[in-house]
Amino acid sequence: GIQVEQSPPDLILQEGANSTLRCNFSDSVNNLQWFHQNPWGQLINLFYIPSGTKQNGRLSATTVATERYSLLYISSSQTTDSGVYFCAVGVAGNQFYFGTGTSLTVIP
Amino acid sequence: NAGVTQTPKFQVLKTGQSMTLQCAQDMNHEYMSWYRQDPGMGLRLIHYSVGAGITDQGEVPNGYNVSRSTTEDFPLRLLSAAPSQTSVYFCASSYRGQRYEQYFGPGTRLTVT
Numbered sequence: 001g002i003q004v005e006q007s008p009p010d011l012i013l014q015e016g017a018n019s020t021l022r023c024n025f026s027d028s029v030n031n032l033q034w035f036h037q038n039p040w041g042q043l044i045n046l047f048y049i050p051s052g053t054k055q056n057g058r059l060s061a062t063t064v065a066t067e068r069y070s071l072l073y074i075s076s077s078q079t080t081d082s083g084v085y086f087c088a089v090g091v092a093g094n095q096f097y098f099g100t101g102t103s104l105t106v107i108p
Numbered sequence: 109n110a111g112v113t114q115t116p117k118f119q120v121l122k123t124g125q126s127m128t129l130q131c132a133q134d135m136n137h138e139y140m141s142w143y144r145q146d147p148g149m150g151l152r153l154i155h156y157s158v159g160a161g162i163t164d165q166g167e168v169p170n171g172y173n174v175s176r177s178t179t180e181d182f183p184l185r186l187l188s189a190a191p192s193q194t195s196v197y198f199c200a201s202s203y204r205g206q207r208y209e210q211y212f213g214p215g216t217r218l219t220v221t
Contacts (some may be wrong), residue, residue, distance in 0.1 A: 001167060004150070031208050041196065043212040086150055090208055095166065096141070098150030 006087055006099035013106050021102045023087030027097070031090030032063050034072050037069040038083045044083075046072070049106050063101045077106045110134050112213035114199050120219045121189040129184040129216050131199030139202040140182040141166070141210070142174065144195040151198060157182055189220045 003026035013019055023032075034046040047054050047061040049070065054061055058077075063070040074081055084101040091097070115130045133140065138159045143151035143166075145146075153166030157176040171193060173185040197209060199213040 025191060034211060035212075041215055041217075043198065043215075045209070045211065048209040088151070088210070095153075095156060096210060097167075098143075098152070100148070100150045 002029065002089060002097045004087060004089055004097050004099035007104050008102060009100070013104065015079060015106055015108050017077050018073070018075045019077060019104070021085055023099055025068050025089045027091070029065070029089040031096070032053070032070055032094060033063055033087045034090045035088065036083050037086060044050040059088045079106045079108055082106050086092055101102055112199055113212055114213035114216050116216060117214070118217050120221065122221055123190060123202050125189050126185070126187050127144050127189065129197055131182045131184065132180050133201040134180065135201060135203065135211070136179060137201035137203040138179065139204070139208060140176065141200045142172070142182070142184045142185060143198045143200065144168065145198060166167045167213070191220045194218060
């Protein structure tokens with residue numbers, strides 16, 4: 001199956017700092033989503049972004065499908081941003097492959 | 109609109125016992141999937157369905173059965189639980205008209221002793 005690599009695996013930020021999370025994938029994909037898994041385990045949709053750039057408040061994402069990577073930007077981080085961020089890529093219908101995530105801790 | 113619901117939230121089984129994890133969605137999504145999440149790992153696809161009566165295997169199907177008799181429900185069955193099936197199980201649904209954007213349930217934490 002397709003390989004999905006996320007970096008960095010762990011990240012500790014001071015509140016207010018900015019960060020960039022990266023997702024590389026090994027083959028062409030039809031779909032790409034970013035999720036935030038909060039400390040209670042809930043998976044929250046952040047972006048559906050198979051290509052291009054989207055912004056939602058302090059978060060934005062860019063996918064360059066031809067170069068097989070996606071970036072998630074978090075600006076002015078808050079403690080509520082803590083958790084694990086997953087990238088998931090879809091190759092057919094609803095078959096998605098997940099990366100191993102970036103664990104983010106934001107300290108006040 | 110409840111979205112994707114899963115029951116139970118927590119379950120402890122003994123090795124060899126069977127059980128069914130329930131998943132339901134009220135968004136009329138044709139696609140539904142089951143994933144498992146192990147510590148320090150991303151989610152891995154177990155089985156998926158593209159509509160009522162149609163199911164297929166994902167990355168890690170062994171030890172699990174599924175069926176899809178209605179659009180709303182997609183139960184996951186463990187016929188003979190093993191400690192290796194201790195995990196958190198997530199159900200997801202998606203819709204072709206929304207380009208397969210996936211929506212996840214809250215998860216079921218299963219421990220097999």
